[in-house]
Amino acid sequence: MSSARAxxxxxxxxxxxxxxxxxxxxxxxxxxxVTGLLGPSGCGKxxxxxxxxxxxxxxxxxxxxxxxxxxxxALRRRIGYVTQAPSVYADLTVMxxxxxxxxxxxxxxxxxxxxxxxxxxxxxxxxxxxxxxGGQRARVSLATALLGEPELLVLDEPTVGxxxxxxxxxxxxxxxxxxxxxxxxxxxxxxxxxxxCDQLLLxxxxxxxxxxxxxxxxxxxxxxxxxxxFLRLVKAPA
Amino acid sequence: MSPALVLATARRVLLQLxxxxxxxxxxxxxxxxxxxxxxxxxxxxxxxxxxxxxxVLGIFPFVVMFVVTSVATLRERSTGTLERLLTMPVAxxxxxxxxxxxxxxxxxxxxxxxxxxxxxxxxxxxQGPEWWLPVVAVLDGLLGMALGLFVSAFATTxxxxxxxxxxxxxxxxxxxxxxxxxxQMADVLHWLSDVLPLTYAVEAMTRITSGHLGGVFARDVAIxxxxxxxxLALGAATLRRxxx
Numbered sequence: 001m002s003s004a005r006a007x008x009x010x011x012x013x014x015x016x017x018x019x020x021x022x023x024x025x026x027x028x029x030x031x032x033x034v035t036g037l038l039g040p041s042g043c044g045k046x047x048x049x050x051x052x053x054x055x056x057x058x059x060x061x062x063x064x065x066x067x068x069x070x071x072x073x074a075l076r077r078r079i080g081y082v083t084q085a086p087s088v089y090a091d092l093t094v095m096x097x098x099x100x101x102x103x104x105x106x107x108x109x110x111x112x113x114x115x116x117x118x119x120x121x122x123x124x125x126x127x128x129x130x131x132x133x134g135g136q137r138a139r140v141s142l143a144t145a146l147l148g149e150p151e152l153l154v155l156d157e158p159t160v161g162x163x164x165x166x167x168x169x170x171x172x173x174x175x176x177x178x179x180x181x182x183x184x185x186x187x188x189x190x191x192x193x194x195x196x197c198d199q200l201l202l203x204x205x206x207x208x209x210x211x212x213x214x215x216x217x218x219x220x221x222x223x224x225x226x227x228x229x230f231l232r233l234v235k236a237p238a
Numbered sequence: 239m240s241p242a243l244v245l246a247t248a249r250r251v252l253l254q255l256x257x258x259x260x261x262x263x264x265x266x267x268x269x270x271x272x273x274x275x276x277x278x279x280x281x282x283x284x285x286x287x288x289x290x291x292x293x294v295l296g297i298f299p300f301v302v303m304f305v306v307t308s309v310a311t312l313r314e315r316s317t318g319t320l321e322r323l324l325t326m327p328v329a330x331x332x333x334x335x336x337x338x339x340x341x342x343x344x345x346x347x348x349x350x351x352x353x354x355x356x357x358x359x360x361x362x363x364x365q366g367p368e369w370w371l372p373v374v375a376v377l378d379g380l381l382g383m384a385l386g387l388f389v390s391a392f393a394t395t396x397x398x399x400x401x402x403x404x405x406x407x408x409x410x411x412x413x414x415x416x417x418x419x420x421x422q423m424a425d426v427l428h429w430l431s432d433v434l435p436l437t438y439a440v441e442a443m444t445r446i447t448s449g450h451l452g453g454v455f456a457r458d459v460a461i462x463x464x465x466x467x468x469x470l471a472l473g474a475a476t477l478r479r480x481x482x
Binding site for chain 1: 246254317324325327481
């Protein structure tokens with residue numbers, strides 16, 4: 001595993017709506033890994049993700065992504081971002097959505113079939129996104145982020161509402177992408193997904209409480225079950 | 239700015255509209271129906287229809303494009319697609335240009351339809367060159383589009399966006415000189431009407447009716463164009479890549 005860092009954050013401070021969501025956050029994410037970002041809802045996962053993608057106005061600190069300050073124009077081709085709510089056009093078909101975003105990303109059109117395959121939506125290519133189920137819509141949004149073969153994929157709760165088989169397949173794909181040289185940051189509030197990650201970032205109340213691996217987490221907390229391990233960590237005095 | 243992305247965006251906006259045939263039908267049919275209505279309201283005084291019909295021909299695309307654009311842009315903001323696009327290698331002008339091109343095309347079809355109806359079946363009498371009617375009408379539509387794009391930044395819900403129509407458009411409608419010549423208004427309102435763009439849209443259309451297409455007409459058309467560019471620039475400034 002390479003030791004290069006895809007994301008390096010020093011003393012990040014973010015204030016949203018008068019509330020200090022991230023008071024002082026420092027962490028790093030190694031390249032070619034699948035890193036899980038876990039924590040209770042409202043702990044600042046999405047804000048951190050927004051800061052990495054470069055859409056969040058920050059109050060202080062440094063966020064370096066793929067060697068450049070977050071939000072640099074040069075990064076716009078190199079990062080794939082999936083928001084929690086699927087951000088695709090409901091009044092277009094799956095194919096029309098992908099064609100448009102492929103044009104914006106200057107991605108070759110053969111990639112459209114590849115990403116459709118990856119999220120198992122080939123049979124729905126000509127369906128209107130607005131008529132798809134929530135899980136299918138989330139997959140259209142994910143497929144869009146895969147276009148352009150980004151070096152860093154940032155996925156905010158991509159597996160919510162997906163059935164176990166599909167979730168399994170997606171995690172396989174995440175690891176396949178990492179082994180091909182991509183870096184993935186996947187947020188989740190479901191601890192059973194933590195076991196599938198190479199690295200774990202655990203957050204609570206806007207602070208990083210652990211940067212670890214699933215094995216280390218089990219060892220340090222003495223809990224076999226990751227959910228239990230996480231609960232012990234969260235309940236421990238900060 | 240990339241022509242390919244402007245075209246891709248315009249194509250995408252038109253495809254979205256194609257999945258909403260009712261909206262397209264209303265965009266094209268409603269102005270025509272209203273013009274027919276206007277013609278027969280003034281059935282006994284055809285010269286009034288001649289005076290009012292042309293300005294109204296310019297006001298329709300302005301109003302319709304204003305509403306459609308402000309709702310479409312708001313939707314783009316609230317569904318997260320705008321935020322996603324702005325994390326991608328796309329210039330704000332590509333998006334604005336795409337919207338302008340797509341809605342501009344709709345405005346062309348709408349204006350040509352409405353102008354042909356007025357000049358043909360409804361017997362609108364125009365002294366100046368008739369082909370100027372759709373041209374100025376399309377410019378008015380683009381002006382409405384640019385303003386709609388700009389004000390959508392200040393709406394957080396679709397209810398608010400729709401309310402901007404009476405708030406931004408009706409005052410201009412009252413002050414543009416269609417109901418009362420502007421020099422008969424209270425001074426303050428006269429000055430106010432001087433800085434409202436719809437005033438020049440209506441004045442240009444009126445000049446086509448009367449056939450006096452001199453320097454004032456050219457100035458009016460230039461003002462409509464400049465106001466559109468200004469509103470587009472302000473609209474571009476409201477598209478932020480970073481948000482709080």
